[in-house]
Amino acid sequence: MSGESAVLVSDVVKTGGPVRLGSAEKPMLIGLTREEMGTALAEKGVPERQVKMRVAQLWNWIYVRGVSDFDAMTNVSKDMREMLKANFSIARPEIVEEQISNDGTRKWLLRFPPRGAGRPVEVETVYIPEEGRGTLCISSQVGCSLTCTFCHTGTQRLVRNLTAEEILSQLLLARDRLGDFPDRDVPQGAMIPSSDRKVTNIVMMGMGEPLYNFESVKTALLIATDGDGLSLSKRRVTLSTSGVVPEIYRTGEEIGVMLAISLHAVRDELRDMLVPINKKYPLKELIEACRAYPGLSNARRITFEYVMLKGVNDSLEDARDLVKLLKGIPAKINLIPFNPWPGTNYQCSDWETIETFAEFVNSAGYASPIRTPRGRDILAACGQLKSESERMRKTERLAFEAMMIAGHGEDD
Incomplete structure (x- = not known):
């Protein structure tokens, strides 16, 4: 890190009133497939001959225009809008912070509302x-x-x-906040050109393991990449497991x-400790699954994420073993400087060590960019997310920010 990247206490923006997501009494239309949306409309009395047309209208308003209020759907009849308001929701989640x-x-x-007898839950999106x-x-x-x-x-x-719905709502809300949907005066059906979009890429790298929630993640990403809606390229969507x-x-x-x-180690005994799922699916099985990934090619490489931990996995021997492990797999290796968080016992590798590691991997023919730490000061960097449902006390947060500022010089 250079001195220009010095960590400062972040700005915190509090929203005004809460923006509620749909209640249990009003199921969401967001996150439904076209078929599911058609079934939901038919159950509320929409004539069968109109269902396909109504679904197309709603799909465009929700995913192209980005509206979160049925009254904004100007080409939908008033009676239809009233029926939709009475039975469904397309509102955004509450922004707590x-x-x-x-x-x-x-x-x-x-913050998302309760599901069934559960409680409201909170997640972080970056x-x-x-x-x-x-x-x-x-x-x-x-x-x-x-x-x-x-x-x-x-x-x-x-x-x-x-x-x-909750996965997609993170994308819709971000596009709202960033002004990434067409203005109201843009002709209906128009889309923001790809070159002007604020959100061009999605990474499923936030809280949780996406493949332990496969069906919901699959539905959300297929809607996000639908060419008649949010229209993100599948080449710009990355799922991390x-x-x-x-x-x-x-x-x-x-x-x-x-x-x-999310690799982080090249020997089973170390990966068992760093990434405990390795005990169930050891490196040999994982690498075999990677070699068999559909469509794998030099133009469609797998990214291997490798967090740099001082004295743990950052030696030249580790770099040599990494190259051997991935031999023959079209791959890119992202080297991630460890991002500290309150209570951790790990330290980030020295910058010189990271660069030496990267040079060895690069010389072996693998792209190995060093990821620039982003959002460390607000605990938004890789490995730092934790919902405020287990919120740090103010004293803990201030102590962490002081630690980050004091320790910055070590990374220069």
Whole structure:
């Protein structure tokens, strides 16, 4: 890190009143497939001959125009709008807190209403602006069951899976906040050109293990990449897994997005400790599943994520073993400087060590970019997410920010 990246206490933006997501009495239309939406409309009395047309109208208003109020659907009859308002919702989740990092990264703490007899839940979503692109990091679960020892999210117990609606709502809300939907005066049916979009990429790298919530993640990503709606390219959507081997092949076959593997170690005994799911699906099985990933090619590489932990996995021997492990797999290796969080026992590798590691992997023919830490000051960086349902006390947060500022010089 250079001195220009010095960590400062972030700006915190509090929203005004709450923006509620649909209640249990009014099911959401967001997250339904076209077939499911048609069935829901037919059950509320929409004539069969109109269902297909009504679904197309709603799909356009929700996913192209980005409306969150049925009254904004100007080409839908008043009676139809009243029926929709009485029976369904397309509202956004409540924004509990919005934080903006000094590097422009944004983190939203979102609250979703109870499901059944459950309680409201909170998740975090992060937007990372970069030159020519903007990446949204989406959560798939509330908490996580994998307990990876270097990851802050892993210290929060799993509460439940998110629904397809809740996964998609993170994307819709981010596009709202970033002005990424067409203005009201743009002709109906028009779309923001891809070159002007704020959210160009999605990574399923937020809270939770996406492949332990396969069906909801699949539905959400197929809607996000639907050409008649949100229209994100599947080449710009990346699903990251810690290694749920049985679902990796299905991801390629049924969703067709890019794959990332949260690797972090090249020997089973170390990975068993860092990424405990390795005890169930060891490296040999994981690498075999990667080799069999559908559509794998030099133009469609797997990304292997490797967090750099001082004195743990950052030696030249580790770099050599990494190259051997991935031999023959079209791959990119993202080297991630460890992002600290309160209570962790790990430290980030020295910058010189990271660069030496990267140079060795690069010389072996693998692209190995060093990921620039983004949003560290607001706990929005890789491995730092943890919903505020287990919120740090103010004193803990201030102590963490002081630690970050004091320790910055070590990374220069």
